[in-house]
Amino acid sequence: MKHKSTAITVTSGKGGVGKSTTVASVGLALAQLGRSVCVMDTDIGLRKLDLMLGLENRIVYDLVDVIEGTSKLRQSLVRHKEFDNLALLPAAQTRYKEEVTPAQVKQLVDELREEFEFILIDSPAGIEGGFRNAIAPADRAILVVNPEIPSVRDSDRVIGLLESANLDHIDLVVNRVQPGMVKDGDMLSVERVQNHLAINLLGIVPEDRRIIRSSNTGEPVVLDDKSMAGRAFNNIARRINGEEVPYLELEETSLINRIKRIFHIA
Amino acid sequence: MVFLNMFNKDKERPTAATADDRLSLVLSYQRSDIDERKLKKFQGRLIELCDEFGYDVVGQVEIRPQSRQRDNTTVLNASIPVRLRDSEDEKRAGS
Numbered sequence: 322m323k324h325k326s327t328a329i330t331v332t333s334g335k336g337g338v339g340k341s342t343t344v345a346s347v348g349l350a351l352a353q354l355g356r357s358v359c360v361m362d363t364d365i366g367l368r369k370l371d372l373m374l375g376l377e378n379r380i381v382y383d384l385v386d387v388i389e390g391t392s393k394l395r396q397s398l399v400r401h402k403e404f405d406n407l408a409l410l411p412a413a414q415t416r417y418k419e420e421v422t423p424a425q426v427k428q429l430v431d432e433l434r435e436e437f438e439f440i441l442i443d444s445p446a447g448i449e450g451g452f453r454n455a456i457a458p459a460d461r462a463i464l465v466v467n468p469e470i471p472s473v474r475d476s477d478r479v480i481g482l483l484e485s486a487n488l489d490h491i492d493l494v495v496n497r498v499q500p501g502m503v504k505d506g507d508m509l510s511v512e513r514v515q516n517h518l519a520i521n522l523l524g525i526v527p528e529d530r531r532i533i534r535s536s537n538t539g540e541p542v543v544l545d546d547k548s549m550a551g552r553a554f555n556n557i558a559r560r561i562n563g564e565e566v567p568y569l570e571l572e573e574t575s576l577i578n579r580i581k582r583i584f585h586i587a
Numbered sequence: 588m589v590f591l592n593m594f595n596k597d598k599e600r601p602t603a604a605t606a607d608d609r610l611s612l613v614l615s616y617q618r619s620d621i622d623e624r625k626l627k628k629f630q631g632r633l634i635e636l637c638d639e640f641g642y643d644v645v646g647q648v649e650i651r652p653q654s655r656q657r658d659n660t661t662v663l664n665a666s667i668p669v670r671l672r673d674s675e676d677e678k679r680a681g682s
Contacts, residue, residue, distance in 0.1 A: 470610050477614050506605070513607050517614060 326434035329441050329561070330459035332483075334475030336446030338467045339496040342532060342541075343554070344443040345373035350543045350558030351439055352407035359398070359437040361430070362412035363455040364445035365421060371411050374401060375539020385413040388425045394432055408437070418450050423457030430458035439561070448482055456483060461490035463523060467497045468509040476518060492523035494557060499528045500571045524557035526550050527571050615652040619661040626650055633667060642669035 331344045341362075348360040362370040365385065371377040379399045382392035387410075394410075401407040410433070433440050444455035456462065462483050466476045483491055495511045502508035515522050529550035535542045542551035543558075549569065556566045630648045637644050646668035653662045 470606065470613060473610055474613050474617060477617060509606055509610065513610070517610055 326437060327439055328430050328434070328458050328460050329439065329463055330444055330455050330461075330488075331441060331463045331465060332444035332452065332455060332479060333446065333465045333472070334448060334479040335467075335472045338465050338472055339526070339532075340446075340465050341369040341373050341443050342536065343463065343465050343494060343496065343526075343557075344441045345370055346541045346543045346551070346554035347558045347561065348407060348439075348441045349374070349401070349404065349541045350555045351441075351562065352401065352404040353543070353555075354558060354562050355406070356439055356562065357406045357437045358439045358441065359408045359410060359433050360441045360443065361410040361433070362443045363426065363451060364443060365412045365416055365418045365451065366414065367445065368412040368414050370409055370443055371399070372539060373536055373541060374407075374409055376401065376409050376411075377539070380411050383411045383413040384429070385416050385420060387429060388421055394429070418445065418454065421454055423453050426454045427458040448479065452479075452482075456486055456488060459488055461492070462488055463492050463494055464518070464520065465494045465496050466514060466518070468495055468503070468511065468514050470509070473509070473514055473517060480518060480520065491520045493518060493520045494524045494526060495522070496526045497528045498525055498571060522568075523560055524553055525568050525571065526553040526557075527569070611653065612651065615661055619652045633665060637667060637669055641672045643672050644668065645670050 331340050331347075333340050341364075344360050348358050351358045360370055360374070361384070362368045363384070368383075371380055376399045382397040384397065386392040387394050387397045398408040398410055401409070410429075430440055430442070440458075442455050442459060445451035464476050464479060464483075466472050480491060493515060495514055498511060499508055503510045511522070511525050527549045529542065529548055531542050531545055531548040532550055535545065535548075541554075542548040543554050545551045549571075553569050556569065559566045630650060633648060633650075634644050644667060648668075649666040651664045651666075653664055
């Protein structure tokens with residue numbers, strides 16, 4: 322039976338805001354919800370998704386190999402160790418973004434649509450060729466933003482580029498939010514970021530030290546019950562899956578957290 | 588003297604008081620695609636216009652684009668400190 326397939330490009334403009342973390346976490350969370358998911362790394366030359374998912378040792382062929390016809394699509398897909406319904410299409414590590422065109426990526430995603438319900442595309446930073454490759458096949462986009470001016474300005478520019486590419490379904494994920502800093506007026510609030518960018522809010526992810534550990538161990542934080550960021554990414558996946566989920570309460574209300582903040586150990 | 592100047596040095600004024608104001612300003616510039624040369628030329632024209640209407644510009648002319656979300660337009664706010672020119676001054680300027 323043919324299913325409806327959705328290609329979602331995760332982008333930002335600015336680098337280091339958490340695009341790959343979002344793709345790996347949301348991809349795995351959707352797989353946990355029973356959906357068939359392919360996460361696709363389009364950051365040719367600087368791949369990361371394989372590390373985020375702990376699959377770096379299983380890569381034989383990559384995206385460029387499929388496009389050049391060196392391998393078949395099935396041969397290049399790397400299945401997740403625990404969740405067979407999650408696959409990674411890795412980027413080439415020793416090639417250049419310019420070797421692939423938007424039309425080729427679009428054709429590749431059309432092939433993936435035959436098998437997967439969700440295709441999450443990890444876009445490279447910047448707004449050059451790699452970005453254009455990543456948005457070409459997308460039905461919708463997720464914009465990952467940190468609550469800081471450089472990130473919001475870049476995102477505003479990216480929204481303009483997405484709209485001019487006729488990609489109108491754009492959702493916002495505000496990542497690395499620190500409620501304490503927002504409360505002290507040292508960080509932009511999620512509300513202000515959303516007001517400035519004027520797009521739909523899909524999720525709020527708090528700053529979480531467990532993210533660093535997860536990218537080092539190759540186990541996305543959605544597998545960690547104690548991680549607030551993991552819970553936030555799970556909620557994002559559920560919203561993409563069509564559920565109505567309230568946003569996480571990020572206020573630091575416990576006495577322990579307040580004491581930790583006072584002594585700078587939070 | 589050099590040591591004293593370190594404390595006396597005129598600090599450049601911040602472009603906005605809060606992060607939110609600064610973001611508004613930054614986005615306005617980006618959205619209106621205003622380049623600095625164009626803005627300088629605009630400032631010059633405003634000074635000429637003030638002169639034509641009998642005003643002396645007595646301070647820094649500031650033009651701040653602001654984005655208005657309700658209709659997605661840019662509003663140019665110009666701040667022009669002026670003094671009405673005396674009729675004596677005008678006569679002298681005319682002669």
